[in-house]
Amino acid sequence: MEINILIGGAAGQGMDTVMNLLGKALVREGYGLIYTKDYMSRVRGGHNFSMLRIAAATPWTVVESTDILVALNEETYQLHQEKLTPSGRVIYDPDLFSLPDDESRGLPIELEKLAVEAGGKVMANTVAVGALLVLIGMEGREVERLLKESFAHKDGVAEKNIDALKAGMLAASKQCSACFTLPPLKEKKERLFIDGNQVLGMSALASGCRFLSAYPMTPSTGVMNYLAAKTKTHPVVVEQAEDEIAAINMALGASYAGIRAMTCTSGGGFSLMVEGLSLAGMTETPLVVIVAMRPGPATGLPTRTEQGDLEFAIHGGHGEFPRAVLSATSQEDAFYRLNKAFELADRFQTPVIFLSDQNYADTHRSVEPFNFDRLKYNRNLAEEAEFDKPYKRYRLTDSGVSPRIIPGRYKGETVLVDSDEHDENGNIIEDGETRKLMVDKRMRKLEALSNEMDEPDLYGDAQPKILLIGWGSNYGVLREAVDALLAVGKKIAMLHFSDLWPLPCRRLNELLPNVASAYCIENNASGQLASLIKRETGIEITGSILKYDGRPFLPGEIIAEVGKNDAS
Amino acid sequence: MMQANDYMINEPAWCPGCGNFFIREALAEALSELDIDPANLLICSGIGQAAKIPHYIRANGFNGLHGRAISPALGAGVANKNLKIIVESGDGDSYGEGGNHFIHNVRRNPDIAHFVHNNQVYGLTKGQASPTSDQGMKTGVQVNGVILPALNPLAMALVLGAGFIARCFSGEKEHLKETMKAAINFSGYALIDILQPCVSFNKVNTYGWYKKRVYFPEISNPGDWNSAMELSRQWGDKIPLGIFYQKPRPTFGSHIPVLEGEPLVFRTFNPAAHSGLQEEFL
Numbered sequence: 104m105e106i107n108i109l110i111g112g113a114a115g116q117g118m119d120t121v122m123n124l125l126g127k128a129l130v131r132e133g134y135g136l137i138y139t140k141d142y143m144s145r146v147r148g149g150h151n152f153s154m155l156r157i158a159a160a161t162p163w164t165v166v167e168s169t170d171i172l173v174a175l176n177e178e179t180y181q182l183h184q185e186k187l188t189p190s191g192r193v194i195y196d197p198d199l200f201s202l203p204d205d206e207s208r209g210l211p212i213e214l215e216k217l218a219v220e221a222g223g224k225v226m227a228n229t230v231a232v233g234a235l236l237v238l239i240g241m242e243g244r245e246v247e248r249l250l251k252e253s254f255a256h257k258d259g260v261a262e263k264n265i266d267a268l269k270a271g272m273l274a275a276s277k278q279c280s281a282c283f284t285l286p287p288l289k290e291k292k293e294r295l296f297i298d299g300n301q302v303l304g305m306s307a308l309a310s311g312c313r314f315l316s317a318y319p320m321t322p323s324t325g326v327m328n329y330l331a332a333k334t335k336t337h338p339v340v341v342e343q344a345e346d347e348i349a350a351i352n353m354a355l356g357a358s359y360a361g362i363r364a365m366t367c368t369s370g371g372g373f374s375l376m377v378e379g380l381s382l383a384g385m386t387e388t389p390l391v392v393i394v395a396m397r398p399g400p401a402t403g404l405p406t407r408t409e410q411g412d413l414e415f416a417i418h419g420g421h422g423e424f425p426r427a428v429l430s431a432t433s434q435e436d437a438f439y440r441l442n443k444a445f446e447l448a449d450r451f452q453t454p455v456i457f458l459s460d461q462n463y464a465d466t467h468r469s470v471e472p473f474n475f476d477r478l479k480y481n482r483n484l485a486e487e488a489e490f491d492k493p494y495k496r497y498r499l500t501d502s503g504v505s506p507r508i509i510p511g512r513y514k515g516e517t518v519l520v521d522s523d524e525h526d527e528n529g530n531i532i533e534d535g536e537t538r539k540l541m542v543d544k545r546m547r548k549l550e551a552l553s554n555e556m557d558e559p560d561l562y563g564d565a566q567p568k569i570l571l572i573g574w575g576s577n578y579g580v581l582r583e584a585v586d587a588l589l590a591v592g593k594k595i596a597m598l599h600f601s602d603l604w605p606l607p608c609r610r611l612n613e614l615l616p617n618v619a620s621a622y623c624i625e626n627n628a629s630g631q632l633a634s635l636i637k638r639e640t641g642i643e644i645t646g647s648i649l650k651y652d653g654r655p656f657l658p659g660e661i662i663a664e665v666g667k668n669d670a671s
Numbered sequence: 672m673m674q675a676n677d678y679m680i681n682e683p684a685w686c687p688g689c690g691n692f693f694i695r696e697a698l699a700e701a702l703s704e705l706d707i708d709p710a711n712l713l714i715c716s717g718i719g720q721a722a723k724i725p726h727y728i729r730a731n732g733f734n735g736l737h738g739r740a741i742s743p744a745l746g747a748g749v750a751n752k753n754l755k756i757i758v759e760s761g762d763g764d765s766y767g768e769g770g771n772h773f774i775h776n777v778r779r780n781p782d783i784a785h786f787v788h789n790n791q792v793y794g795l796t797k798g799q800a801s802p803t804s805d806q807g808m809k810t811g812v813q814v815n816g817v818i819l820p821a822l823n824p825l826a827m828a829l830v831l832g833a834g835f836i837a838r839c840f841s842g843e844k845e846h847l848k849e850t851m852k853a854a855i856n857f858s859g860y861a862l863i864d865i866l867q868p869c870v871s872f873n874k875v876n877t878y879g880w881y882k883k884r885v886y887f888p889e890i891s892n893p894g895d896w897n898s899a900m901e902l903s904r905q906w907g908d909k910i911p912l913g914i915f916y917q918k919p920r921p922t923f924g925s926h927i928p929v930l931e932g933e934p935l936v937f938r939t940f941n942p943a944a945h946s947g948l949q950e951e952f953l
Contacts, residue, residue: 131953295952309945313935314749333948338929338938340749345775349742352735352772356715356743359733360750361936382736442942472949478942509936510731510747511711511754519725519732522718530681530726531734 104159104286106239107168109183110231111152112175114145117228121173122153122467124232126296128245130469133291135161137579138467141654144321144405150178157239159286161294161469163433163579167659170283171238173231175214176200192282194234194275196227210234210278217270222263229264233271240281243268295470299463299576300325302434303367303393305473306441308333311480312391313362316342316353321405322461323367323395347372351379355388359520361484361509363445367393370412371402377419380454384424386520387497387505387545389448389455391441396460398653407653408461410575410626413635416456417604423542425451425549427556428604430458432578434470437463440601442478447555449483451548452504458603460626462655463576487513495527496520499540503547549605556602558610563589563596569665570614570621572644574600574632576655577624583658588665595665600632606639615642620668622646624661672706675699678729685720690841690867694788695727697844698759701851702728713754715744717764719795721788721867724759738768741776744783745923751934752924755855756782762789766802766822773824777831777860781923784854784861787824788841790869791876798872808875825903828862829896829916835861836899837914840885841868842878850914859922866910884910893917 108125110118119140126138135158143149154165167186172193174180177200180193187193187208195202197211212234218226229250236243247265254261297305304326307315315330317323331341344350350366357364368376373394383390394416398409416428427447431437437459444455485506491498494516498505505527510518519529524541526532559572563585573581581597588595598610615621623633623644628651633644648664650656678699685691702712712730716722718737725732731754733743740760748756758765765773765787776783792810793799799812802822809816825836835857839847847865854861866885868878888902888911899916924930 293953295949297952301952305948309942309948311940311942314746316746334927334929338935340927340929340935342745342749344742345771348739349772349775352739352742353746353749355735356733356746356748357750358746359743360713360747360754362750364746364750378736379739382739386733386735472953473946475946476943480940480942509751510713511751511936513710514708515710517709517729517731519734521725521732521734522736523734529732529734531684531723 104284105162106157106170106283106285107166108155108157108171108173108235109152109169110173110175111150111179111183113148114143114151115147116175118151118153118175121228121232121235122155124229124246124249125235126155126467127249128241129157130294130296131245132241133288134285134469135159136296136467136469137162137165139165139655140465142406150182152179152183157285159288163582164658167657171235173235192238192279194231210275212271212274217274218267221267221270226264226267229267230271233268234275237272237275237280239283239285241285243272293472295472296467297434297470298325298465298467299431299434299437299459300395300465301329302438303431303441303459304329306438307365308337308339309475309478310442310445311363312365312445313338314340314342314354314357314364315366316344316350316364317367318344318347318350318372320369320372322397322464323369323393323459325464326367326393347375348379351376351390351392352382354390355379355383355386358388358390359386359510361512363389363449365391365393367395369395369397370399370415373412373415373419381420381422381424382522383454384420384422384426384545385522387452388520389452391444391448391455391457393457393459395464396458398651404653406461408576408626408655409651409653410460410631411628411651413458413574413603413627413631416458417635424545425453425552426604427451427453427455427552427602428458429455429602430575430600431463432575432599432601434468436601438473439477446479446481447552449481450504451552452507453548458575460576462626484508492516494518496529497525497527497541497544499527499544502551503544553605556605556607558607559598559600561596561598561610561614564594566594566617567596568594568619570618571595571597571624571661571665572621572632572636573597573624574603577626580656580658580661581624584661584665587658587662603635606635608640611636611640611642620646622648622665624648624656626650626655673703675703678702678709679727680729681727683727684723686871688870689720690790690869691720691788693841693844694786694847694865694867695724697847697851698724698728698786700848701855705852705855707755711754713744713747713756715740715747715756715758717760717769719761719764721759721761722764738764739772740764740769741772741783741785745776745779745781748781748783748924749930749935751936752930753934756784757855758783758785760787761794762787762791762803763793763801766824770802774831777828777833777862779923780832780834780859780920782858784851784857784863786851786854786863786865788867789824789864790867790873792869792873794869794872805875823903824862824864825915826900829900829903832920833862834859834917834919835914836903836916837863838866838912839863840866840881840912842881843885843912846887846912853914853917857917858919881910884908885912886910887912890915
């Protein structure tokens with residue numbers, strides 16, 4: 104028992120406000136939610152829509168069908184009525200457009216007129232929230248409380264919005280009361296209503312990141328927004344750089360001088376950053392780079408999703424140097440995994456790339472509060488007794504990791520880092536012998552780094568015949584697909600990668616020889632994870648389910664594809 | 672107190688007669704006279720002959736990428752405001768490859784002294800035109816002579832709101848040293864464009880060429896922007912040297928309240944104390 108709501112209209116019509124209000128109220132009441140956004144690269148006009156799925160437990164994805172369609176314009180009705188269930192309803196404003204004569208699911212609410220009566224057309228979306236509340240049989244008190252919280256500093260605005268809300272409730276209740284039933288709740292759990300970027304921003308802040316330098320780029324900008332808002336209350340500095348080249352070099356300077364620093368971007372910005380990434384590798388400066396992927400090449404589809412930069416994240420940057428590549432699979436995991444990125448960067452004195460994508464970044468879900476005690480803060484800096492004097496930044500060690508100190512920390516000791524090949528002091532060299540020693544030193548770090556990579560998460564049948572292999576934000580959709588296929592008796596499991604480089608191969612090697620069929624499920628056109636697995640293990644994954652239209656997978660698409668080939 | 676010689680380390684790999692030697696000596700003398708502890712000094716540079724300076728001066732050093740010297744300097748200043756930070760690089764690095772960073776860091780006004788070794792030519796890559804090469808200069812690449820008008824870094828910095836701009840000549844070491852001291856002590860971004868002959872690749876702007884032209888104008892009011900602009904634009908038969916403009920404005924760091932107090936890098940941190948961040952999402 105669940106309810107699926109889709110709201111659509113032109114950019115600027117306030118769909119976000121509706122979903123945030125309703126979503127947060129539902130989460131406070133204890134329901135499980137997911138809320139996704141599908142938006143165009145424009146500020147006004149076009150067609151944007153958001154989907155909200157309400158269940159008892161937090162859903163992993165939205166689904167294809169819609170129970171309640173809120174059509175803020177006619178186009179929304181035309182585009183989405185096909186997915187509306189037979190018993191579904193369409194909320195629309197009869198003053199703006201009318202539905203076809205044979206459409207029996209209409210629920211006309213004079214959104215704009217009622218909003219104007221309450222004090223302003225801008226509150227049409229609050230009227231819509233009122234109507235939605237009635238349809239799903241929920242009382243208005245939590246939304247009223249939220250309106251009071253969000254407009255606490257604006258005189259009379261909360262009251263006007265509450266009037267608009269009540270007008271929407273009244274209008275809807277005359278036509279349809281509790282047409283849809285909310286799922287029964289066993290217990291009321293405290294949950295956060297949070298999107299992927301906010302999780303990363305919060306994790307970075309709580310991981311001790313003190314500096315973010317970045318250039319705004321969708322879909323990564325939410326991380327910047329989150330941290331920028333926190334600069335008023337927390338010791339973190341956010342600087343909008345003049346370009347991504349400056350962004351990564353600023354972060355490197357801050358990290359060199361001793362604070363945890365980060366930058367965030369998307370593929371195009373990361374292209375500009377890879378020169379600096381290589382510098383991080385050469386200077387052995389810890390750095391975390393969040394790359395929120397969107398479809399490329401070039402500007403691509405700026406507001407859409409793709410997993411097209413896996414190979415780029417692993418190989419980007421000139422020269423050879425160790426790095427780690429981790430990914431965001433879900434809010435629940437990403438909070439701790441970004442902390443791991445900071446820990447790895449400090450411990451191995453090397454860059455760590457954290458791959459996210461629009462699907463993860465912009466999706467809100469209800470999640471249990473995080474355990475901040477699990478976050479680590481080990482800077483791996485050398486104490487005075489732990490380094491020889493005079494200090495040498497690149498002292499050769501068995502592990503390849505040199506004792507690191509902060510400039511200005513110890514009297515008389517200086518720290519020299521160099522983008523040229525260098526000796527133990529950090530001074531430029533050109534001789535082959537030192538060059539080789541330094542390459543070996545840097546690359547030696549990979550060995551211990553490999554041991555820190557988490558094996559992919561195995562979920563489903565313990566001895567599967569069918570194995571779905573994925574990475575990053577496809578975690579949720581694979582969970583839904585596997586659950587559905589397990590329910591119909593398939594011996595199926597998913598193997599899902601969070602840590603991607605160095606690729607952890609143990610589970611792959613154990614499982615793959617024993618499954619009848621395996622699929623790599625990826626949001627890209629070339630099957631980049633499949634290529635990586637083949638390169639690292641020699642095993643070819645023959646099944647491939649790829650989607651690269653800029654939209655995230657829906658469970659039905661995967662279920663159908665697996666069903667086609669594995670009829671057993 | 673360290674003597675100037677104590678600041679000079681390693682054997683520079685510059686051509687004999689290179690103007691960089693005098694700039695290095697002037698810097699070492701300035702640091703000695705200001706009694707700056709190398710542990711609290713950071714020199715950031717890019718790539719080029721001038722950018723090798725962190726290897727030849729006792730200090731913390733970030734010898735980064737070509738054109739990117741100011742960006743890490745800005746980040747390091749955020750981390751540790753107690754560091755004295757000098758950016759030192761060439762004209763190609765600072766004004767060409769790093770042009771965008773130059774523009775926006777003048778606007779930011781971080782507490783950084785920026786010493787540009789301006790030899791009006793690319794030395795490390797053997798003699799191509801730089802952004803400050805005079806029109807008409809022939810090189811292996813600009814075979815018919817440079818067609819672009821030379822970039823005027825001082826006028827540009829002035830227009831962007833720089834609080835300290837100066838022109839020096841590596842052949843006037845005493846003046847250079849004093850100007851460096853003033854720039855290091857200045858609160859905010861301070862640019863010294865240091866004219867420096869390249870004995871190997873610039874056969875136009877030689878010691879003799881400069882010696883004939885440079886002079887020290889009377890600068891009665893260093894806060895007069897218009898006079899500073901006039902001096903910045905003088906080039907040709909007469910080339911003025913000196914601090915053309917000096918008028919502090921609020922620095923980058925002064926706009927950031929969280930930087931007040933102890934440097935960020937020396938503050939303690941405990942992740943577990945941050946669980947309250949979740950409240951806004953409940």
